[in-house]
Amino acid sequence: MIELRRNEVWFVTGSQQLYGPDVLERVARDSATMAAALDAAPAIPVRVVVKPVLTDAEGILALAHAANSAPGCVGLIVWMHTFSPAKMWIAGLEALQLPFLHLHTQFNEGIPWAGIDMDFMNLNQAAHGDREFGFIAARLRLERQVVVGHWSDPEVQDRIGAWTRAASAKDDWRHGRIARFGENMRHVAVTDGDKIEAERRLGYTVEGYGVGDLVAIVNEATDGEVDDLIATYLDEYDVVPELRPGGDRAMSLRDGARIEIGLRRFLDTGRFIAFTTTFEDLHGLTQLPGLGPQRLMRDGYGFGAEGDWKTASMVRAMKVMTAGLPGGVSFMEDYTYHLDPACDLILGAHMLEVCETVSEERPRLEIHPLAIGGKADPVRLVFDAHPGAAIAACITDMGQRFRMIATVVDVVAPLEPLPNLPVARAVWRPRPNLKVNAAAWILAGGSHHTSLGYAVTVEQLADFAAMSRVEIVVIDGTTQLDAFRDRLRWNDLYHLLARGL
Numbered sequence: 001m002i003e004l005r006r007n008e009v010w011f012v013t014g015s016q017q018l019y020g021p022d023v024l025e026r027v028a029r030d031s032a033t034m035a036a037a038l039d040a041a042p043a044i045p046v047r048v049v050v051k052p053v054l055t056d057a058e059g060i061l062a063l064a065h066a067a068n069s070a071p072g073c074v075g076l077i078v079w080m081h082t083f084s085p086a087k088m089w090i091a092g093l094e095a096l097q098l099p100f101l102h103l104h105t106q107f108n109e110g111i112p113w114a115g116i117d118m119d120f121m122n123l124n125q126a127a128h129g130d131r132e133f134g135f136i137a138a139r140l141r142l143e144r145q146v147v148v149g150h151w152s153d154p155e156v157q158d159r160i161g162a163w164t165r166a167a168s169a170k171d172d173w174r175h176g177r178i179a180r181f182g183e184n185m186r187h188v189a190v191t192d193g194d195k196i197e198a199e200r201r202l203g204y205t206v207e208g209y210g211v212g213d214l215v216a217i218v219n220e221a222t223d224g225e226v227d228d229l230i231a232t233y234l235d236e237y238d239v240v241p242e243l244r245p246g247g248d249r250a251m252s253l254r255d256g257a258r259i260e261i262g263l264r265r266f267l268d269t270g271r272f273i274a275f276t277t278t279f280e281d282l283h284g285l286t287q288l289p290g291l292g293p294q295r296l297m298r299d300g301y302g303f304g305a306e307g308d309w310k311t312a313s314m315v316r317a318m319k320v321m322t323a324g325l326p327g328g329v330s331f332m333e334d335y336t337y338h339l340d341p342a343c344d345l346i347l348g349a350h351m352l353e354v355c356e357t358v359s360e361e362r363p364r365l366e367i368h369p370l371a372i373g374g375k376a377d378p379v380r381l382v383f384d385a386h387p388g389a390a391i392a393a394c395i396t397d398m399g400q401r402f403r404m405i406a407t408v409v410d411v412v413a414p415l416e417p418l419p420n421l422p423v424a425r426a427v428w429r430p431r432p433n434l435k436v437n438a439a440a441w442i443l444a445g446g447s448h449h450t451s452l453g454y455a456v457t458v459e460q461l462a463d464f465a466a467m468s469r470v471e472i473v474v475i476d477g478t479t480q481l482d483a484f485r486d487r488l489r490w491n492d493l494y495h496l497l498a499r500g501l
Helices: 021-040 057-069 086-095 118-123 126-139 154-174 195-201 211-218 223-236 250-270 291-298 309-321 434-444 458-467 481-498
Strands: 008-014 047-050 073-080 100-104 145-148 177-181 205-209 274-276 302-304 329-340 343-349 364-367 379-382 388-397 402-412 425-430 449-453 471-475
Touching: 008 021, 008 057, 021 047, 021 073, 021 118, 057 086, 073 126, 073 154, 086 126, 100 126, 100 154, 145 154, 154 309, 154 458, 177 211, 177 250, 177 309, 195 205, 195 309, 195 402, 205 211, 211 250, 223 250, 250 291, 250 364, 250 379, 274 309, 291 302, 291 329, 291 379, 302 309, 309 329, 309 388, 309 449, 309 458, 329 425, 343 434, 388 458, 402 434, 402 458, 425 434, 434 471, 434 481, 458 471, 471 481
Parallel strands: 008 047, 008 073, 073 100, 100 145, 177 205, 177 274, 274 302, 402 471
Antiparallel strands: 329 343, 329 449, 343 425, 364 379, 388 402, 388 449, 402 425
């Protein structure tokens, strides 16, 4: 579902007419060489498209407008090969609606000590041309990423690649729609929020539907479609005997398959990127959707339980950022603690909806009672999440702004088997420890729902937050509570003042 190679970033080089046509032709050739190398770099998942060298304000403004409206363009990589007077960039940068990365590099890797002359110096002026450009971006108070180093350096390419993943997620939000089946869980605060401000600042729309709208599509699924999906389940999972064809609970699996077909059809037809359900609004459904959301997340959709559209958007964003990378991303919830001072752990799970991309093993397809929701026993995939470093993140509505909270954790194997826990789960050790981590999370107003991702990095989330005009606070192995409290206070002050800058 998520193909990052469909996206592109434009490689934009700045210069001026002062140097004459021969120099500008050389600048264009060098830029094309660099863009082609970045386009071919394995670390950069999107296409890198070179654009003509920009030498005047009119051309820069025209390019900004073209980028804003170009399908598939998720951002710009900007570089000053020679010296580009920055006043010519003002109108274009202020018109640009896409994120940009300032690549501070030069075509040559080193100084040709014996052969360097003034012609070489006039051509290779990024060392101060980029500083001129950097000033105007700072003067305009524009969010951007600055990457320094030679364009062929794998570390530079890795950093550019990470940024393009964040830019792709931002573009996905910019055009995204989230389907909300029912409201959020009654009386719950953190899953609620300002959907108008979210559309204004984050880009995506949140569109509410009665569960009856979904039920109508679910009921259209044919027996043949259900048979085909049951065959897929039997092929991909260890299905318990009672759910297999002819088993005592086989009809429950058919009901679950019918719900998945209806959900998928509804989301595909509406071109939605994420969705929510709630166990408090299931009229017309035979069971709480569990297996369907698990498999839809596997295919790239974002999901949030109990109407939590902000977490649904976060799951989707992290899936876009890590598309094609191992590890997986899942909707998650901090459920219960292991408060052993020598080994403090968090058990994360949910009623049903944990994505199989984080599974360590071939999932088991099971059926168990569910004490809430008032419907028939739902089918679900059961598994343990695989070990590894990961990040759990959420977005909360702080009233005057959105705040992203991200914590670095280490997913571990359960200390003992969990034979009686009938849901998929992840066990993790929070950094620096549970006491500091949980206190910091609570002080920041973090949600009980999160998106758990293995391949996503703190740098990517910071890039993404900057592009989305979202505050970000990070909890990791270096976190100290006193400094963290101060950070939250300073952030409050900054964001209050920043609205007037």
